[in-house]
Amino acid sequence: MTEPSTDRRVALKARHRQAIVDAAAALIAETGGLRFTIDDLARRADVSRRTVFNHFASVDDIVAEVFGDVIGTLVASYERESAASPAAPGTDVDGRAVVFGELDRAVRSTDLVAPMAFLTQSLRSHDEHSPAIATVLLRVLDAARGRLAAAVLARHPRADVLDVHLLVNAVVSGVLVLHRHWDAATGAVDDEPSRAVWAALVDRLLDRTGHGFAADHPATT
Missing domain, CATH: 1.10.10.60 (Homeodomain-like)
Structure with missing residues (x-):
């Protein structure tokens, strides 16, 4: 009862x-x-x-959840992009190159500019000198990191768990670094020049990350 x-x-x-x-x-x-x-x-x-x-417990907690829902679209993009682009026959489907390729496509296809601009402008209007922007974005991306790693491992159950967590952490933490550079360069506005800056920053992030993860080779011990 x-x-x-x-x-x-x-x-x-x-x-x-x-x-x-x-x-x-x-x-x-x-x-x-x-x-x-x-x-x-x-x-x-x-x-x-x-x-x-x-x-x-606080308004920051509420804001983090609001924007967590928005930026959480990265996970949906990963699931969509990975399903739409199966690995070629003979490829190690759980290898680092395949996993990185899926994450690369997901990050490029996800509109992160709109939610980041909304988040940054909203918090800045509350207190221009507050560290809340970085704090809330870090919390949002940390939650996205866990969800994204879980999605990757669900799709690739034979993948090396440490490799997956290292890769997801590198990509998601990189987004936080990009936000600071993008904000400084554009004022966190959502317009075509700002999106061009963001796209160029994403290219650099994925290029640098890809050197470590896009090729499959035996792990060193």
């Missing part, structure tokens, strides 16, 4: 959490940043202020 009640509580908790995240995304878009209070957020989500803090 207790299981249905527990299930309802779990479902209600999940609905409340998603309502808060959806409300935060809407308010960020409407106000052009973090120009809203926890009370505004609670009203928009139709929950109490206490419920907001039961789910999230």
Whole structure:
């Protein structure tokens, strides 16, 4: 008799959490940043202020989840691109070259400029001198790193686990480094010149990373 009640509580908790995240995304878009209070957020989500803090310890936690959903499209891009481009016959389908090629295509095909511009401008409007931009982006990308590594290993169960984690870490951490250079060069705007800068930076990241992972050779011990 207790299981249905527990299930309802779990479902209600999940609905409340998603309502808060959806409300935060809407308010960020409407106000052009973090120009809203926890009370505004609670009203928009139709929950109490206490419920907001039961789910999230801070506004940064909420923002990280909002943008985690957006940047999480990298995982979907990986799954789509890897399924659409099977390895050639005779290729080691779980080899580093194949895995790197799939990640290369996923990063190039994912629109990271729009969510990064939105995130950067939103947080900067809240406090231009706050380190929150890098902190939140790091948290978002860290979550994406775990999800992406899991997706790669699910597709390539015979791949070397350490190689997969090293590769995913190199690519995702590289995106964080690129963000700093891209922001400094473009002001984190979303326009064609900014996208050209981002594309050139991505080319450099994948070129440098590819030298270590795009060729299959015995690992040294």
